[in-house]
Amino acid sequence: MPKHSQGRRPRIVFVEPAETQVRILTIEQTARLDKALNVLAADPAAAKPHATATALRDHQHEGIRVIFYATALGSILIVTYVEVD
Numbered sequence: 001m002p003k004h005s006q007g008r009r010p011r012i013v014f015v016e017p018a019e020t021q022v023r024i025l026t027i028e029q030t031a032r033l034d035k036a037l038n039v040l041a042a043d044p045a046a047a048k049p050h051a052t053a054t055a056l057r058d059h060q061h062e063g064i065r066v067i068f069y070a071t072a073l074g075s076i077l078i079v080t081y082v083e084v085d
Contacts, residue, residue, distance in 0.1 A: 013079065032063065
């Protein structure tokens with residue numbers, strides 16, 4: 001069975017600017033981000049398309065916003081922006 005088959009969660013990676021955003025989060029904010037990333041990994045297609053860039057997806061969950069795009073097979077989600085309120 002191919003690695004990108006249904007049921008396998010994608011790997012999540014951060015580009016450098018998003019990594020910097022994550023480094024300054026508090027422990028509580030990081031825990032909330034982890035929950036949002038788990039929801040995102042379970043169903044990346046549920047995220048709405050980004051308003052200005054068609055390749056990007058915009059996921060919001062409990063005060064967390066994650067902008068990302070997926071590789072062609074959907075096996076990797078590349079996070080480009082993280083926002084925590």
